[in-house]
Amino acid sequence: MHTVFGWSVSTVALALMLVGAVRVSQDAPASPTAELPKVRGDCQSCHPHEARDWAQSRHAAAWESETFGQTSRNRTLKMCLPCHAPEPLLVKGFGEHPTLREADRAHGIDCISCHQDANGAYHGTLGTQTEAHPTVKNEQFGTVEMCATCHEIFGTVDWYRQSEWGKDPHGCVNCHMPVVERPIATGDGLPARKARVHRFEGATPAMFQKGVKMSHERRDDYLQIKLESFELGHTVPTGPEYVVVIVEARFLQGDAEVGKHQTLLADNVAIDGNDTRLKPGERRVIRAPIPQGATAAVVRVLHKRNRDLPDEQARVLYEAKVSL
Ligand code: HEC
Ligand code: HEC
Ligand code: HEC
Ligand code: HEC
Numbered sequence: 001m002h003t004v005f006g007w008s009v010s011t012v013a014l015a016l017m018l019v020g021a022v023r024v025s026q027d028a029p030a031s032p033t034a035e036l037p038k039v040r041g042d043c044q045s046c047h048p049h050e051a052r053d054w055a056q057s058r059h060a061a062a063w064e065s066e067t068f069g070q071t072s073r074n075r076t077l078k079m080c081l082p083c084h085a086p087e088p089l090l091v092k093g094f095g096e097h098p099t100l101r102e103a104d105r106a107h108g109i110d111c112i113s114c115h116q117d118a119n120g121a122y123h124g125t126l127g128t129q130t131e132a133h134p135t136v137k138n139e140q141f142g143t144v145e146m147c148a149t150c151h152e153i154f155g156t157v158d159w160y161r162q163s164e165w166g167k168d169p170h171g172c173v174n175c176h177m178p179v180v181e182r183p184i185a186t187g188d189g190l191p192a193r194k195a196r197v198h199r200f201e202g203a204t205p206a207m208f209q210k211g212v213k214m215s216h217e218r219r220d221d222y223l224q225i226k227l228e229s230f231e232l233g234h235t236v237p238t239g240p241e242y243v244v245v246i247v248e249a250r251f252l253q254g255d256a257e258v259g260k261h262q263t264l265l266a267d268n269v270a271i272d273g274n275d276t277r278l279k280p281g282e283r284r285v286i287r288a289p290i291p292q293g294a295t296a297a298v299v300r301v302l303h304k305r306n307r308d309l310p311d312e313q314a315r316v317l318y319e320a321k322v323s324l
């Protein structure tokens with residue numbers, strides 16, 4: 001009995017040690033590509049920058065997104081699915097709504113969705129040639145027309161065309177894919193080229209604060225909050241009507257909250273006929289009455305991908321404390 005017990009324990013211990021050993025060797029950066037995300041087509045092995053950046057983008061999250069699940073009846077509403085996990089756009093062509101793919105939907109909108117054509121060649125604008133795969137130089141690539149394939153349904157592109165950037169055929173990527181000079185693939189002797197960052201930053205604090213100037217000051221018995229859209233080619237927020245932004249002032253006396261004022265920026269046309277989103281170039285002034293006894297206020301801008309989420313789950317795009 002004892003020996004059997006002892007043996008089995010040591011076997012378990014040995015097995016654990018082995019598992020431990022394997023873990024350690026996986027965690028250790030055995031090669032510079034060890035912690036790269038795995039993408040369809042294995043692009044990460046030669047395009048590590050694009051792969052790392054893309055993995056942090058909302059395009060990578062487009063299928064798995066919790067709020068997408070909540071609003072599409074757990075990914076069963078057929079009309080909702082194609083743009084969130086598409087077959088390669090270049091097969092039908094830019095401007096045509098994409099087809100839903102069967103395989104690896106969890107990868108959302110990935111490298112192959114945007115770059116691959118019906119012949120398995122990868123499109124871009126740089127005109128590079130490589131033995132690794134066929135490439136096609138395509139002047140339409142990265143234009144507003146390409147992004148519009150999916151982004152036009154919520155009016156983003158219509159607002160864009162009315163904005164001061166509206167005539168630039170590369171307006172979306174110029175704001176959302178900044179240019180950096182670097183080699184675009186791993187390999188000896190490749191020159192630095194004009195590459196574009198693939199994080200597709202949108203509703204993040206850094207982007208919001210680049211696009212919207214915020215200011216606030218006390219005026220008599222109210223706090224005046226000003227928002228100025230000055231580097232933004234569409235409304236804030238933009239997207240389906242689930243996506244909302246809240247401008248909030250929380251009034252404090254010491255640590256205690258003595259009042260709260262919220263203003264909703266949203267496409268409410270289907271609910272009450274109002275569209276309160278911040279338009280390109282618009283200056284909005286919000287007056288929040290200051291409650292008795294308040295000595296300070298916390299001004300925040302909250303972003304929700306689904307308006308039904310509680311405020312605690314919103315992403316904070318801006319926060320500042322003001323003494324009154
Ligand atoms: C074995 C390495 C390798 C793999 C794997 C690989 N590429 Fe490339 N790719 C290259 C090289 C090398 C270049 C050219 C670099 C240069 O000349 O600066 C290139 C160029 C490109 C370009 C630029 C086209 C242009 O000229 O504008 C795109 C886009 C591209 N690859 C997409 C992909 C995608 C998408 C995948 C995965 C589905 C992928 N590549 C997989 C090595 C690779
Ligand atoms: C939503 C569409 C989209 C997705 C997804 C996407 N790309 Fe791109 N990619 C672009 C655009 C747009 C450009 C820039 C075109 C231009 O203006 O030159 C680009 C450029 C590139 C280039 C040329 C060098 C550079 O960095 O600009 C490579 C290489 C590339 N992408 C690889 C990838 C890989 C690998 C993935 C997946 C990890 C990926 N792309 C995902 C749209 C996409
Ligand atoms: C295949 C359809 C498709 C194409 C093509 C596409 N997008 Fe997207 N994009 C989406 C979807 C879907 C989301 C939302 C993903 C999510 O959050 O679930 C998104 C999200 C984004 C976001 C982030 C929004 C946020 O909430 O922060 C930006 C920025 C963006 N796209 C820019 C672009 C640009 C620029 C292009 C053109 C180069 C482009 N997209 C092309 C479908 C697409
Ligand atoms: C002049 C710069 C500029 C241009 C042009 C521009 N954007 Fe934006 N975009 C921004 C800024 C800044 C934000 C962040 C503010 C916000 O949260 O809405 C943003 C946010 C977004 C978001 C996230 C919106 C949300 O509320 O969740 C998407 C999606 C997006 N942009 C897509 C596009 C597309 C598609 C185009 C081209 C038709 C485009 N943008 C053109 C600056 C720009």
Ligand code: HEC
Nearest residue numbers: 065067068071072079080083150151153238239240242305
């Ligand atoms: C034509 C392409 C397309 C179709 C069809 C589509 N979407 Fe999207 N969806 C997008 C794009 C593009 C964005 C990014 C919009 C933005 O943030 O401005 C997006 C963003 C979203 C978001 C916010 C981001 C997130 O992940 O929470 C939700 C929620 C969403 N879609 C739900 C739906 C639902 C529900 C349907 C069906 C009723 C649907 N979508 C159909 C293209 C599409």
